[in-house]
Amino acid sequence: MSFEISDELIDQVKHLIKDVNDTRLQEILDEIHFADIAEIIGQLNLHQATYLIKLLDSEKSSEALMELEEDFRERILDNLSVKEIAEELEEMDTDDAADIIAELPEDRAEEVIAEIEDEKHAEDIKELLLYKEDTAGGLMAKELVKVKETWTVAGCVREMRRQAEKVTRVHSIYVIDKEGKLKGRLSLKDLLTASAKAYIRDVYIPKVDYVNIETEGEEVARIMQKYDLEAIPVVDHETVLVGRITIDDMVDFIKEEAEKDYQMAAGISQDVEADDNVWELTRARLPWLILGLFGGLGSVFIMQDFEDVMTNPRIRDLFFYTPLIAAMAGNVGVQSSAIIVQGLANDNVKGSLWKRLLKEISLSLINGVALALLVILFGIVMGYEISFSLTIATALMSVIIVAALIGTFVPIILDKRGIDPAIATGPFITTSNDIFGIFLFFYIAKLILGF
Amino acid sequence: MSFEISDELIDQVKHLIKDVNDTRLQEILDEIHFADIAEIIGQLNLHQATYLIKLLDSEKSSEALMELEEDFRERILDNLSVKEIAEELEEMDTDDAADIIAELPEDRAEEVIAEIEDEKHAEDIKELLLYKEDTAGGLMAKELVKVKETWTVAGCVREMRRQAEKVTRVHSIYVIDKEGKLKGRLSLKDLLTASAKAYIRDVYIPKVDYVNIETEGEEVARIMQKYDLEAIPVVDHETVLVGRITIDDMVDFIKEEAEKDYQMAAGISQDVEADDNVWELTRARLPWLILGLFGGLGSVFIMQDFEDVMTNPRIRDLFFYTPLIAAMAGNVGVQSSAIIVQGLANDNVKGSLWKRLLKEISLSLINGVALALLVILFGIVMGYEISFSLTIATALMSVIIVAALIGTFVPIILDKRGIDPAIATGPFITTSNDIFGIFLFFYIAKLILGF
The missing domain is CATH 3.10.580.10 (CBS-domain)
Known part of the structure; x- marks a missing residue:
């Protein structure tokens, strides 16, 4: 039963609009579900889209309007008269109508409400506008x-x-x-x-x-x-x-909500979609990249303190390992924070903090030992001095433990203070763990190798 | 109306179980919704949980059973007789009953089905077992x-x-x-x-x-x-x-599904939760960390080729920038891939690949120029030679463009080949972008600075 909108159908609709062939358009659209009509409208230009909305029965166009992307809908509404918008709202459930009204400029919103014929409906919409978005009042409908x-x-x-x-x-x-x-x-x-x-x-x-x-x-x-x-x-x-x-x-x-958390974890700060324009995407992405850049410049500072290592051919290879250490610190941090953030959202982070601390430490010890062994093996294959390999393995293990603890406890602390823990996933945790990781790495290396 | 399960209530239930005070237990549990009973059971030990399930009416216990975590439910079912399980299934909708049967060992499953008194119900369950999980047949119920x-x-x-x-x-x-x-x-x-x-x-x-x-x-x-x-x-x-x-x-x-994608992006390969045990968590996390480790060791190889840079004090600071380059490549890659993966899931990645290519390049150019300017500014403040700052800025820009293209097109290609594009988010994209980024960085530096 899955209905697929073909390019031919879209082309046909465009041609019929151009030819002002309303009868044929009506015939075709009558057969199509409003959600599919919305999909068709989404692929038309503003003029064509407005034409279709005006052509359709309010009963159908109002449902299709609700399915459109907000930006595009607003531009279509700009092209409709106050009376035309009121007719659409007349057909909508109160919650949808209130959402539409909230998107309009204030003076226009008032004019539209005044044009709604059903007084009870208009009153219900006005009541809903009083409640805050994302609360039960803002989400509910009056229809029951x-x-x-x-x-x-x-x-x-x-x-x-x-x-x-x-x-x-x-x-x-x-x-x-x-x-x-x-x-x-x-x-x-x-x-x-x-x-x-x-x-x-x-x-x-x-x-x-x-x-x-x-x-x-x-x-x-x-x-x-x-x-x-x-x-x-x-x-x-x-x-x-x-x-x-x-x-x-x-x-x-x-x-x-799930998409917002996912985007937050990926370092995208606003609700954007693949087909948003370049500026919207930049606004959502650049701030996190700048955060990452500052983090990176922070590591530059840390490494400058260890510049002398470069003059010592026996240990200067340490610098080859900074991206590895940073990556592992970031990966472990993101894993830990994602599990906790999801657990907090699903309300299954229970029990004492001490138990969780112990669990994270044992978990990172297991992971850390496994990875440290691989590093030592790599060192043997590459013919490194054993003290050098041991240094890297030890540093890696410590970094993993610290990164796991940061990844686990930063979201918990944020949550306890009423801040959305999801901001602590992604770039935030990666960046801070990069810096901590590199600092710890060189510090431990210094302790062991004594430079 | 939100009902909160207090620690006192849990303690009370535990004591009543210990005292075998069934009357009082029944009284208390009668007032509580099955979803809350499931939450209480989730905090009991196996013996106590089994006791409660046996005590409750099948009508209530069957609903509570469905809300429990799979592992724990399986262990409780192990403690019930074939007849007891059949009684629970009798009260369940066919889809839930079939899910439970599918969790039992094969011979036990057959015994349980044979014990179900309502023959029609048993037959319906058997029919549902024939369909594949995660298809409409596997998800549907016979009740209608x-x-x-x-x-x-x-x-x-x-x-x-x-x-x-x-x-x-x-x-x-x-x-x-x-x-x-x-x-x-x-x-x-x-x-x-x-x-x-x-x-x-x-x-x-x-x-x-x-x-x-x-x-x-x-x-x-x-x-x-x-x-x-x-x-x-x-x-x-x-x-x-x-x-x-x-x-x-x-x-x-x-x-x-949303949680699976989120976990995939965070480098967690199985459906785990915050309160799963250490081994389950390790199994879900270690593979991705090993992938990250191999990526890091890959960068070690690349940098070894540029070891001579360390003997040149004028340019050896390049090594301070490898974590920054790797982090930026990773961040940009994850952002791009997350937007595409979400777009693919919501079916709004439309239009030609060339247009998308152009868009990603312009997007990364904007981000790249902004970040490059910051790097040059940083260089001026630090008193670096301008050629050195320009090298890093140019390399950073190129890395950002390449990372964005990889992040965008790898998921698209995977999707075209019928592979879940979500695997291309998180550690996979970070690791490959780390390697590409560092390689590109040193190669561009070599071209500009001529070492």
């Missing part, structure tokens, strides 16, 4: 089905039919008291199997997971995953039911 | 609600009530013809709003997304995300409806 505990099942089904028209997917029916406070839930299945005359208060499930409007998005994602929820109600400070979050919105959130 | 197109809505509601008992969550009702072939779907909402006398064939939605039993898990995840689906039906080669996949299972899959 709620019934009062005093109703009968039959009355509830009647009311539900009315409310359900606006709600694309009914996951749960929420039960509230007369003050609007969340009391529990009912599934559609329960409703189908209960007697029509029963009262809701006698059949509903009083246990219901919920989050507060201020709950952080990450925490919402964690709860929904842990308890396998497909939707979660959101309440205000008086436990009044104000909205709900569905899992499909959280999937996007979870993915974005 | 299906109705025939020839039925009336009223008959359908009756039948649905019967079927729905076994299905925890009804997302969609699937409509089949008399041969069991998938024809379309109905939502519960549609069923509630349709007339009781209408025939299903007149009210169902004939458009339905589906996947084939052989569709790869990643593709299923992509489709479900793209089309915002909460469940997708799975068909066999004759389009007969055989199962369905729900989004909550895919969330776990998507997260695992």
